[in-house]
Amino acid sequence: MLTIEPAAETADLVTFDTAPARYRHWKLSVDGRVATLALDVNEDAGLRPGYKLKLNSYDLGVDIELYDALNRIRFEHPSVATVVVTSGKERMFCAGANIYMLGSSSHGWKVNFCKFTNETRNGMEDSSRHDGLSFVAALNGATAGGGYEVALHERQSSGSAAARRAAGDRRPDAPRR
Numbered sequence: 001m002l003t004i005e006p007a008a009e010t011a012d013l014v015t016f017d018t019a020p021a022r023y024r025h026w027k028l029s030v031d032g033r034v035a036t037l038a039l040d041v042n043e044d045a046g047l048r049p050g051y052k053l054k055l056n057s058y059d060l061g062v063d064i065e066l067y068d069a070l071n072r073i074r075f076e077h078p079s080v081a082t083v084v085v086t087s088g089k090e091r092m093f094c095a096g097a098n099i100y101m102l103g104s105s106s107h108g109w110k111v112n113f114c115k116f117t118n119e120t121r122n123g124m125e126d127s128s129r130h131d132g133l134s135f136v137a138a139l140n141g142a143t144a145g146g147g148y149e150v151a152l153h154e155r156q157s158s159g160s161a162a163a164r165r166a167a168g169d170r171r172p173d174a175p176r177r
Contacts, residue, residue: 014047014060018068025053025062027088028069033081035073037066040088051100056092058146059101060113067120074127083124085150086138093137096145121149 020028024045027038039062043052047061073080087093097117102110127133137151 012048014064016064016067018065020069020072023065023069025058026065026069028072030073030077030080033079034084035077035080035082036084036086037069038086038088039094046098046101048101048104050104051098053098053101055095055142055144056087056089056147057095057098057101058117059098060116063113063117063120067116067123070120070123070127074131074133081132082134082136084136084138087140089141091141093139093141093143094147094150095142096147096149117146 025039025041027036027040029036029038039056039058041053041056041058041062043054045061046053047059047064051059053059053062070083073083097113102113105113124135128135139151143151
């Protein structure tokens with residue numbers, strides 16, 4: 001008889017069921033046609049034990065909340081035209097994926113984390129392309145690593161310069177490739 005022991009990581013079930021009242025890392029607000037997502041990571045609330053989410057770094061738990069918020073904006077607030085993504089912390093936008101989480105994870109966990117993260121950000125681009133939703137990255141602090149990806153996805157997803165300016169973006173337009 002063959003017995004297969006579950007991997008230590010799979011012993012704890014990861015659930016993707018959340019709601020804004022339970023968010024630990026994002027604050028979602030909607031004012032008319034503009035939604036604001038403020039990243040304010042609770043450094044002591046990593047999805048798994050063993051690391052702190054310093055400098056607004058993210059793990060799967062942070063991205064589960066982002067995914068949920070984006071879908072709520074799309075389906076519960078269909079009149080929203082622009083999503084502003086910013087930081088709730090002073091002088092720090094996002095440091096990207098948490099290095100300590102990645103360092104302590106198995107290859108399979110990292111692969112699935114990257115898949116989910118990429119699919120969430122691709123959903124932003126898809127919402128822009130097919131739903132007319134514009135995204136603006138309001139960088140109010142340092143950005144590093146995957147934090148650039150968050151910012152660039154918003155920049156690439158933002159429809160027109162006029163939509164970005166309507167949401168308060170005063171940057172000059174960058175040429176599209």
